[in-house]
Amino acid sequence: MSDRSARAPGRVSHRGIVLHFTGDPDDPEHGAEHTHLYEDGVLVVEDGRVVHAGRWHDRPRVPGAPERVEDHRGDLILPGFVDTHVHAAQIDVMGTPGAQLLPWLTQRVYPAELRFRDPAYAAAAARDLLGMLLAAGTTTAVVSTSTHPDAAEAFFAEALALDLRVVAGKELMDACGTSSGGPVPDALLDPTWEKGHEATVDLARRFHGRRGAPHDPYGSSRIGYCVSPRTAATSTLPALEAAGALYRESAAAGEPLWAQGHLMENRYEADRVLGLLCGRGVHARSYLDVFDRCGLVGPRSVWAHCVWLGEDYPTTPASCPHRPAGGADLDRELLRERGAGVAFCPTSNLYLGSGFFPLHRLRGDGVPVGLGTDIGAGTGFSPLRALHDAYTATVLGNGFPAERPTGPRRSLSALRGLYLATRGGAEALGLQGVIGGFSPGCEADFTVLDLGATPALRRRMDTAHDVHDMLFALMVLGDERSVRTTYVTGRPLYRRGADPYTPYPT
Template sequence: MPANIQAFRSSLLHFTADPAASPDAHHWHQDGLLVVEGGKVKAAGDYAALHPTLPPDTPVTDYRGKLITPGFIDTHIHYPQTDMIASPAPGLLPWLDNFTFPTERRFEDPAHAAAVAEFFLDELLRNGTTTALVYCTVHPQSVDAFFDASSKRGLRMAAGKVLMDRHCPDFLQDCAETGGRDSEALIRRWHGKARQLYALTPRFAPTSTEAQLQVAGELARAYPDVYVQSHVSENQDECRWAMDLFPGARSYLDVYDRYGLLRPRAVYGHCIWLDDDDRARMAATGTAAAICPTSNLFLGSGLFDFAKADQAGMLLSLATDVGAGTSFSMLQTMNEAYKVARLQGSYLPALRMFYLATLGAARSLQLQGTIGNFATGVEADFIVLDPQATPLLARRTSHCNSLEEWLFALALLGDDRAVAASYAQGRLVHERVAEAAPD
């Protein structure tokens, strides 16, 4: 982590609130300066005002013509599914049986887990994602491999061992006792060590017995600062299955609530088929929804209802959900989220999409003040976006008339090529190499 003062000149954008709730939610500096000291933000503002305050001979990295934002935060993603992205299936449940479970079996081999973790983290950084909430497999060694790779890169990541003790192949099945024991050992080994954070991870209610969910709830109470992550109300067949397995529950979400698994630092993927009572309960408990548009479209699961979620006051963020999600890019995820909202009669401005991928996600993870914007003292995880990364993007952004229009073009036309560089605590961890021009 760099100890000296660093400075980065570029356009700057970050948020202090949700643009849907406040017209003054964002800070935009067309010619800006980001000042970093000891891996944390020292100042962010107009270049003309801040540059004279720098100590003599402070190096200034010049990214003029580009945009610096906080690093993207992906709140729902499966690193073991990297190798099976874009696998064909008629729906969620056959996709799990035919592709997911056989792929995850290979993570009993620590060398395989380590190789995939290395590639996965490189791919995140190439796409501008500097923090993610990550599913591993049932194998504790898959968690160790992931955190080893993340620690080497100095990244802030959260992850956990999947808990799954029924309705899955024997080769992936744990039990309530071993799953709980392994999870607690991993919490003690990794949670809060450097920048690593642990997440209790029941795959989804149908693959856990009541005994296993009880153990997960006990661990959540014993370790209130760890995360809880799972899936809920993704697919209508899955919802019916969950209610058949838990007939005493009011709803699919209520299954988790009965075991104390709704609380701050709990994040549930999808949340498509919730009812109004479910949404109100999520808001009341500080439980966050991770919206996964590319995954939901790919599997035909349904369309997230932004209007009803906002009306309930739910915590929201965007997520790729690789490997059902079809891209590691949060820009491509914004692209699909915009279309999902339109199909539901809502409109997502570009400013709000960038908020949901940065400070909104940090708030969902209860990490505001740690990552997610450029407030003084926040960890300096940031990315550099290039509006001229492709010929089409360059042509479109060259005649934008507002910040909103410019950001919208980046969201709808951008992908990994638009990420010129990624930084973790002020340290360069990815730099895009420009393609050579054809002869």
């Protein structure tokens, strides 16, 4: 493991191709202003913070002081990736058959998550997961652990040992157990909703806002607690209301927590949720409306998937006959008004056949969107691989005219893709200006990407028309092999060739 007592190496100028964003590059009015690309650029870092990003020849110099330079010419220097949706307890189900969401959960996921009752097993899995995130260039992750408090504690301990920024929480589940005819093993549920809530409060008290490495002169908070109801169906109404109260009260006290959950991932699942809640006397307009009524939708809340957000809700025998009327457009409006974010999980959406994410609708309505690998329905830790799937899903959606009978064909540019994986994730978390970019004062979390990491990439780069063509090739052909070095607060915690399970010692 790395030595957390080691200091970031003073003032360092990192020379290479520098790219970062201060907003959505596809914004029709201000996109060009939001894109900062320097082909011969420099990122100046001091004491774990960004001092300057710009052209190499315009870099600030300290009179009389020797200049330390790390030469990355030919490589891309990019803010560390922000992965907005990861399941720590699903690391062992990656690559398991999963034709549909609900059977896959029952047959594969729930049995695997039961292993996390063992704190030692959970700690070892967390160590591996965090190492593989670093090896993929990820420096911030939004993580759902499991329902077991000891597993969440073990995860936080491992993240603190690396000084990695995580927003994470114990999952809340107290409904749909097998004893009541549901699919969730009773041993995976909180004993009662009160017990689950008490564990959440205790973990938030002990870990939220935990400071970074002792050497950090800024005393940065690297651990954020995330109130984490898994779904609206697997929590009772009292559990959701208690979670919402905790989330709101923390904001009122000036120490806001985050919140996360799954939303409109699978069309059948979404309809089933509303039917189940109807049987419990909850007659919601939509799946999102359930969370909003409980006070969980707001700034620093991130909702994973949202594939069917913006579509008309189906009417089946499982539907709630008492559901209030209201178009699905109201959900996008609600997310924007509340300041909530969305995690786009293209790999898992494709893998489980869930559908096509309405990226352009959500961004057009001003909803913050970040990228999520969604381990373990996601099949890899690399945000670059996820961006390949994001591009594929976006253009594939053009082949379904029943869903888009009019309007232009949709695609995904390299700039918007890399924005989603960096600044977009920061915006979804409400952490723009802290991570995800190179504005002065941002934490110096960044990755250096080898544009010619594979034979295919090298040939493609040799024939690229310009740097934008190179970036697109990286987005669709790159993966973990492209990551040369990952820096956290200015310190290299991973170098290519090192074992990803043992981050590079500082």
